[in-house]
Amino acid sequence: MTGETQTRTAIVLGAGMVGISCAIHLRKRGWDVTLVEKTKPGAETSYGNAGVLSRGSVLPVSYPGMVFDVPKILMGKTNAVRFDLSGLARAFTWAPSFLMNGTKARNRKISDGLSALVAHCVQEHEILMEEAGAASHLAKRGWIKVYRSEASFQKTAFEREMLDKHGVRYAVLEPEDLAKLEPNLEPIYVKGLHILDTASVDDPGALCAAYADLFKALGGRIEIGAAKSIGETGDSATVQLEDGRPLSAENIVVAMGPWSANLLKTAGVSLPAFEERGYHRHYRAEGNAVLNRPINDVDGAFVIAPMAAGIRLTCGVEIAAFDQPKTPRQLEAVLPKAREAFPLGDTTEDEPWLGRRPSLPDSLPAIGKAPCHDRIWTCFGHHHIGLTTGPISGRLLAEMMSGEKPIIDPKPYDPARFR
Numbered sequence: 001m002t003g004e005t006q007t008r009t010a011i012v013l014g015a016g017m018v019g020i021s022c023a024i025h026l027r028k029r030g031w032d033v034t035l036v037e038k039t040k041p042g043a044e045t046s047y048g049n050a051g052v053l054s055r056g057s058v059l060p061v062s063y064p065g066m067v068f069d070v071p072k073i074l075m076g077k078t079n080a081v082r083f084d085l086s087g088l089a090r091a092f093t094w095a096p097s098f099l100m101n102g103t104k105a106r107n108r109k110i111s112d113g114l115s116a117l118v119a120h121c122v123q124e125h126e127i128l129m130e131e132a133g134a135a136s137h138l139a140k141r142g143w144i145k146v147y148r149s150e151a152s153f154q155k156t157a158f159e160r161e162m163l164d165k166h167g168v169r170y171a172v173l174e175p176e177d178l179a180k181l182e183p184n185l186e187p188i189y190v191k192g193l194h195i196l197d198t199a200s201v202d203d204p205g206a207l208c209a210a211y212a213d214l215f216k217a218l219g220g221r222i223e224i225g226a227a228k229s230i231g232e233t234g235d236s237a238t239v240q241l242e243d244g245r246p247l248s249a250e251n252i253v254v255a256m257g258p259w260s261a262n263l264l265k266t267a268g269v270s271l272p273a274f275e276e277r278g279y280h281r282h283y284r285a286e287g288n289a290v291l292n293r294p295i296n297d298v299d300g301a302f303v304i305a306p307m308a309a310g311i312r313l314t315c316g317v318e319i320a321a322f323d324q325p326k327t328p329r330q331l332e333a334v335l336p337k338a339r340e341a342f343p344l345g346d347t348t349e350d351e352p353w354l355g356r357r358p359s360l361p362d363s364l365p366a367i368g369k370a371p372c373h374d375r376i377w378t379c380f381g382h383h384h385i386g387l388t389t390g391p392i393s394g395r396l397l398a399e400m401m402s403g404e405k406p407i408i409d410p411k412p413y414d415p416a417r418f419r
């Protein structure tokens, strides 16, 4: 540990990949840390993702020209984004600025902040995996985006420009290259983009559980309970739990993923957060078919990823009210497309899993002091890349809280940037 003589105390709220990483990095710096979790570590969004540690995610979610796709989205003509009317009222609070970030100029600027985070993603995970004895979950074979037409591949020119700018290694694949890397993929693709510096994990939930155990082994405490409100007075910050218990420490970190913004409101902090809902379901591979790495069919709007539990099929974004019941129509719509690509057999689950990507309009997380607060910190808003960027975000936050020189410039993630 690199601690100081006086023990500082922190409560980290939320034990997803992001919160667990914050807790570990604070603990490593000698902080006395309590991690508070509503259910169990790594059982929510951080459990259900596609398992990609995505070094190449240097572009925000709102892409150049997205505004022209809005009519198509509203009319339900794309599987990539499904808009449910229940999400309409809240969309007025985030959608305009989200779409305004969809210009090349804004994308270029935002990509600097994203790139700084993802540049460290695999190394930071490898350090924790080694310490947690969880390295067996990691595969370093990249991931491949595949395209059903030359025209759709040509649309990646800007993405490739940004990958080049940020030094992300990739290879453009012809059908014969793809066949060598993924022999069980049907020959329906005209091009592939193999992002080489990317890695993947075969069980994101188990990885979170291993990191939570590492936190405990380092001397951290996990409390099961749901935070109801937070506040700060003088020299301490307090969390009121739903079961009536108050908890106090010198500092509080709100790292509750998609639940963060609501809790922050209890401390008078309003951030334009929203959720990009998404589904997954596992399938058996037929016969002896093997998938070596996650595959993103860009035109088909799905990802298939090899997991310990089978082939995990994930779909695009659903915009709906937070607690709207599951409407896994996108998953149903992409399943035949996925079966065109890979021999998926029966599902291994009764129903699809639903999760909510925690998002902010510029696709950058909010890492730092909450506006107008000295003792309340935030670390959330990692949208499609929270599994990837959890450890580096946790390290950055812990360095800021500890008064160390941060590994990267924290300015792009300042929670006060929306004021």
Ligand SMILES: Cc1cc2nc3c(=O)[nH]c(=O)nc-3n(C[C@H](O)[C@H](O)[C@H](O)COP(=O)(O)OP(=O)(O)OC[C@H]3O[C@@H](n4cnc5c(N)ncnc54)[C@H](O)[C@@H]3O)c2cc1C
Pocket (backbone or CB within 6 Å): 013, 014, 015, 016, 017, 018, 019, 036, 037, 038, 039, 040, 041, 042, 043, 044, 045, 046, 047, 048, 049, 050, 051, 052, 053, 054, 225, 226, 227, 228, 255, 256, 257, 258, 259, 276, 277, 278, 279, 280, 314, 315, 355, 356, 357, 358, 380, 381, 382, 383, 384, 385, 386, 387, 388, 389
């Ligand atoms: C379909 C899909 C595919 C994805 N694929 C990828 C991918 O391949 N790679 C990638 O990097 N990212 C991916 N993501 C995104 C990634 O999963 C998220 O960005 C990440 O999991 C967010 O982590 P988190 O710790 O912020 O949130 P969470 O994992 O949701 O953790 C928040 C925690 O807070 C707890 N909590 C909630 N309320 C309270 C309360 N009141 N008190 C205490 N605790 C509370 C929750 O129980 C939960 O454990 C994907 C997401 C989806 C939905």
